[in-house]
Amino acid sequence: MKPLSRPLTFLLATSCQVLIADAAPAVTPAQGNAIQLNGQPWIGRWLVRSEQGQPPSIYVQEDWLTNGLGVQLLDSEQADRQRLRWFSSPIFSQVAFDNTGRFRYLDLKPFAEQWRTEISGNALNIYTPNTTIQTVRRSKQPWGDRVVIDLSRRTPWRISQQGNVINVIVSAEVAANLATSADAIAGNIIKSVTLQPQGKLTQVQIQTNVAVIPVTEMLSSPAPRLVIDIRRDYTPPNLTVQWADGLKKIDRIVEIPNPQKTPKDPKTIKFAVTALEVDLKSPRLKLRPIWSNPNNSPEGMLGLTTVPQMVEEAKAVGAINAGFFNRIRRLPVGAIREGNRWLSGTALVRGAIAWNENGDMLIDRLNFSEEITTGNQLKINLTNLNSGYVQKGIARYTSTWGGSYSPLTEKELLVVVRGDRVVAQYQGGAVNVGQIAIPSDGYVLVARQTPEAVTQLPVGMTVRGRQAFIPDRFTSFPNLIGAGPLLLKNSAVVLNGKIENFQAGFDTQAADRSAIATTKDKGKLILATVQAVTGGSAPNLLQTAEVLKKLGAVDALNLDGGSSSTLFLGGNVLNRDVTGLAPVHNAIAIFITPPPTKPQF
Structure with a gap:
C-alpha cells in the first residue's frame, strides 16, 4: 500500500518572522513556476531557501509581487534587499536568486499576516485571511477624480486597463450593506464606478471618458485603504533598483529643452526612459x-x-536589441563580432561599440574593410563580410554565416577558397536557388556584377587576406556591435546621419529608441530605451542624444529602434507590452554566468 501524502503547509506569521511547518513530505521541492493565490492560478516562479539554523523562507519572483499583490518597489541601493511598500511605511524584503542568477526573488514574510501556504508539486498555494471592502468613496478633485476603497485589512490587489475601462481586482468580499450597482454620477473624468463581487474577489470597474493611467497609493492608517487617482497630468516616479551586484534597473522621466517653433509650443518636452546600468568591472557580469x-x-x-x-x-x-537587419531576408546588415569571431561585417562607415573582459570599451564610427591579394599580386577590395547588405563587388562568407550559402542576387559567381587557395568556381542562378557548402577551413567569395572575377580568381590561384580598422583601436576588442548613428562623443552631440549613409530624414523621425552609452565611470555602460510619455510624442535622434546626456552619458550610440526597441531583464520585458514584440536579428546580452568564448575561426 502506498503511503498517503499531503501538501507541505506553512503558516507565515509576520509578528515573529518565522515559518512553521505542520507537515512535510519526504522530499520538499526547492522551487517551482506555478502560484495559486486564493485559488486563482498564476504563472510565477518561487523557491524555498534555508539559512543555517533558521526555518525555511519562501521567495517569489518580484514581478509577481508587483502584479499579483500590488507591492510597490522603491529605490534600493543594496542588491541583497529590496526596499518596498505595501500598505505600510517603507520596509525591506530579502533578495534571493536561483542557481543560474537569472531570476530575482523576494521574501514573502514582510507581506504575510497569518497567510497560509502549501507546496504541492510544482505549485505554491497561498491563502490570505478573509477581507471585506467596507466602503467605496468618490470625490472630484481640481486635477481629476479620486476613488477610495476602504478595507478591513491588508489584502492582495491588482489593476489593469483596457482603453477607458480600469479594473481593480481586490482579494476581498463586499460588505453586506454596500451597494454594488453602478454609481453613474459623473466626475471630471470618471463616468461610472461599479462593484462586481466574484466570490472572495471583488472587481471595482471604473469607466472614464478618456484613457488615462490610474495612480494608486496604499495607506494603512487609520485603516488600510486603496486610493486611486484619475488624472491627466500624472508623471510616474523615478525608480532606481540595485537589481544585482553591478547591475541597476532605472526608470526615469527626463525633461529636455524644446526648441519652440511657435510661442504656444512648450519650452520643455518629457520622455520616458527605461535603462540598465551595467558595471563590466563586476566579476560576475559579462x-x-x-x-x-x-x-x-x-x-x-x-x-x-x-x-x-x-x-x-x-x-x-537580460538584453537590449542591437544592430540593424534586413527583415525580408532575415539577415544582419551591420557588424557583429563575438569572442574575436566575425559573425558579420559592415559595408558602411557607421557607429559601433566594442568592449573586452576588463571593462574597456570604445564607441565611435567604425570603418572596417577587407582586402585579398592574389598570387599574381592583384589587390581586390571586398565589399562585405557575412552580410545581408548586398552591393556590386566581391563579398566574403565564412562558416559562421552558416553551413552553406544560397545566392542573394541573380547570376552571382561563387568562388570557394580552402586554406589559401581557390578550389572551385560555380555560376549561380536565381535568388535563393541552390546552395554551396562553406568550408570550415576557408570561405566563399561571392562576386556580384563583377564579371572580371572569373579570370582574377581561377581555380588554383592563391589568395591572402587582410583586415583594416579605422580607428585602429577597434582591432584589439573581441566583442563589437555596429549600428548608428553615433549620438555623443565626449559628452558632445555628434549626430550626423549623412556621414553614416542613413537615408535623408532618418535623424528627425519620431520613434521608440534603443541606445547604449558609456559613462564617466570606467567600465559602466547604460543600455537604454527612450519612448514617449503618456500623451506625448516619441523622440527623434537629437532628442535621444539630449536625453542620454542628462542621464550622464559620455559616448553614445543609437541602436535599431521603432518596433525593434526592446529591453529585457530577469524574465520581463521592461519597456513595452509583450504583445507588441517584433522579432529582431541580434542583441547585446548581459550574462551572470557567461558562455565560454569560442575560438577564432
Whole structure:
C-alpha cells in the first residue's frame, strides 16, 4: 500500500518572522513556476531557501509581487534587499536568486499576516485571511477624480486597463450593506464606478471618458485603504533598483529643452526612459552579442526572433536589441563580432561599440574593410563580410554565416577558397536557388556584377587576406556591435546621419529608441530605451542624444529602434507590452554566468 501524502503547509506569521511547518513530505521541492493565490492560478516562479539554523523562507519572483499583490518597489541601493511598500511605511524584503542568477526573488514574510501556504508539486498555494471592502468613496478633485476603497485589512490587489475601462481586482468580499450597482454620477473624468463581487474577489470597474493611467497609493492608517487617482497630468516616479551586484534597473522621466517653433509650443518636452546600468568591472557580469540562431546551427546567421526568446536560448539574464537587419531576408546588415569571431561585417562607415573582459570599451564610427591579394599580386577590395547588405563587388562568407550559402542576387559567381587557395568556381542562378557548402577551413567569395572575377580568381590561384580598422583601436576588442548613428562623443552631440549613409530624414523621425552609452565611470555602460510619455510624442535622434546626456552619458550610440526597441531583464520585458514584440536579428546580452568564448575561426 502506498503511503498517503499531503501538501507541505506553512503558516507565515509576520509578528515573529518565522515559518512553521505542520507537515512535510519526504522530499520538499526547492522551487517551482506555478502560484495559486486564493485559488486563482498564476504563472510565477518561487523557491524555498534555508539559512543555517533558521526555518525555511519562501521567495517569489518580484514581478509577481508587483502584479499579483500590488507591492510597490522603491529605490534600493543594496542588491541583497529590496526596499518596498505595501500598505505600510517603507520596509525591506530579502533578495534571493536561483542557481543560474537569472531570476530575482523576494521574501514573502514582510507581506504575510497569518497567510497560509502549501507546496504541492510544482505549485505554491497561498491563502490570505478573509477581507471585506467596507466602503467605496468618490470625490472630484481640481486635477481629476479620486476613488477610495476602504478595507478591513491588508489584502492582495491588482489593476489593469483596457482603453477607458480600469479594473481593480481586490482579494476581498463586499460588505453586506454596500451597494454594488453602478454609481453613474459623473466626475471630471470618471463616468461610472461599479462593484462586481466574484466570490472572495471583488472587481471595482471604473469607466472614464478618456484613457488615462490610474495612480494608486496604499495607506494603512487609520485603516488600510486603496486610493486611486484619475488624472491627466500624472508623471510616474523615478525608480532606481540595485537589481544585482553591478547591475541597476532605472526608470526615469527626463525633461529636455524644446526648441519652440511657435510661442504656444512648450519650452520643455518629457520622455520616458527605461535603462540598465551595467558595471563590466563586476566579476560576475559579462556582456556578449547574441543572435537569433544558436551556435552551430545550420541556419547560421539566418533568422529573426524576439529578444526574450534569444535571451532564453543564450541563458542570459537580460538584453537590449542591437544592430540593424534586413527583415525580408532575415539577415544582419551591420557588424557583429563575438569572442574575436566575425559573425558579420559592415559595408558602411557607421557607429559601433566594442568592449573586452576588463571593462574597456570604445564607441565611435567604425570603418572596417577587407582586402585579398592574389598570387599574381592583384589587390581586390571586398565589399562585405557575412552580410545581408548586398552591393556590386566581391563579398566574403565564412562558416559562421552558416553551413552553406544560397545566392542573394541573380547570376552571382561563387568562388570557394580552402586554406589559401581557390578550389572551385560555380555560376549561380536565381535568388535563393541552390546552395554551396562553406568550408570550415576557408570561405566563399561571392562576386556580384563583377564579371572580371572569373579570370582574377581561377581555380588554383592563391589568395591572402587582410583586415583594416579605422580607428585602429577597434582591432584589439573581441566583442563589437555596429549600428548608428553615433549620438555623443565626449559628452558632445555628434549626430550626423549623412556621414553614416542613413537615408535623408532618418535623424528627425519620431520613434521608440534603443541606445547604449558609456559613462564617466570606467567600465559602466547604460543600455537604454527612450519612448514617449503618456500623451506625448516619441523622440527623434537629437532628442535621444539630449536625453542620454542628462542621464550622464559620455559616448553614445543609437541602436535599431521603432518596433525593434526592446529591453529585457530577469524574465520581463521592461519597456513595452509583450504583445507588441517584433522579432529582431541580434542583441547585446548581459550574462551572470557567461558562455565560454569560442575560438577564432
